[in-house]
Amino acid sequence: MLRIMTGLPPLLFLPLFVSLVWSQAFLLQDLEELSDLLLSKEKPRIVQPLKSETVIAGQSALFTCMVEGNPFPRVQWTVSGMSALASPRFGEVFTMPRGSVLRITNALPTLHGAVIACIAENALGHAEATARLSVYQNEDAAPTGFPRFLNVFSVIVAKKNDKVELECRTEGDPPPTVRWYKDSTPIDLVNARFLVTG
Numbered sequence: 001m002l003r004i005m006t007g008l009p010p011l012l013f014l015p016l017f018v019s020l021v022w023s024q025a026f027l028l029q030d031l032e033e034l035s036d037l038l039l040s041k042e043k044p045r046i047v048q049p050l051k052s053e054t055v056i057a058g059q060s061a062l063f064t065c066m067v068e069g070n071p072f073p074r075v076q077w078t079v080s081g082m083s084a085l086a087s088p089r090f091g092e093v094f095t096m097p098r099g100s101v102l103r104i105t106n107a108l109p110t111l112h113g114a115v116i117a118c119i120a121e122n123a124l125g126h127a128e129a130t131a132r133l134s135v136y137q138n139e140d141a142a143p144t145g146f147p148r149f150l151n152v153f154s155v156i157v158a159k160k161n162d163k164v165e166l167e168c169r170t171e172g173d174p175p176p177t178v179r180w181y182k183d184s185t186p187i188d189l190v191n192a193r194f195l196v197t198g
Helices: 031-038
Strands: 001-005 044-046 055-057 061-070 076-078 090-097 100-105 116-121 125-136 165-166 194-196
Touching: 001 076, 031 076, 031 194, 055 061, 061 116, 076 100, 100 116
Parallel strands: 044 125, 055 125
Antiparallel strands: 001 165, 001 194, 044 061, 061 100, 076 116, 090 100, 116 125
């Protein structure tokens, strides 16, 4: 169950003030040197493993790539060596605060076994993580215990500041782990507006 509370006050972010002490013996030549002192340069790093996904043909598969680096890395996706942007069948790419999401909609059986790669790059280098996409032809081809939804989502219309509840019922053996997404990006469960139960 996902509860979204829209009536909470917005978070307040207080600015961080950095003061520098200047002396005659310590002069900065330009803003680039100042930037280097305040912000250390860092090669790209993928901060959590890319997870392989298994779906039934026609379902969507989501791959999430969380990255760090300074300057913040640019993220690219490939599907079996081809840019994910090269064909609509490879899906859509979404940017999120700390990375990127690749959503493959209506997964085709021809994508079974595809190697999905997330590549993060900045001026200092690159980092890469890979995962696999497995696609079963239909539910009958899926193994016993394969996760499935027991309910169908429908459009919910709500007024601003209303509380909204979404229910997701599943079955599988072992019991499936449910992950919630909003606009194809993972929901930040630290945000007090969202509450997951069950």
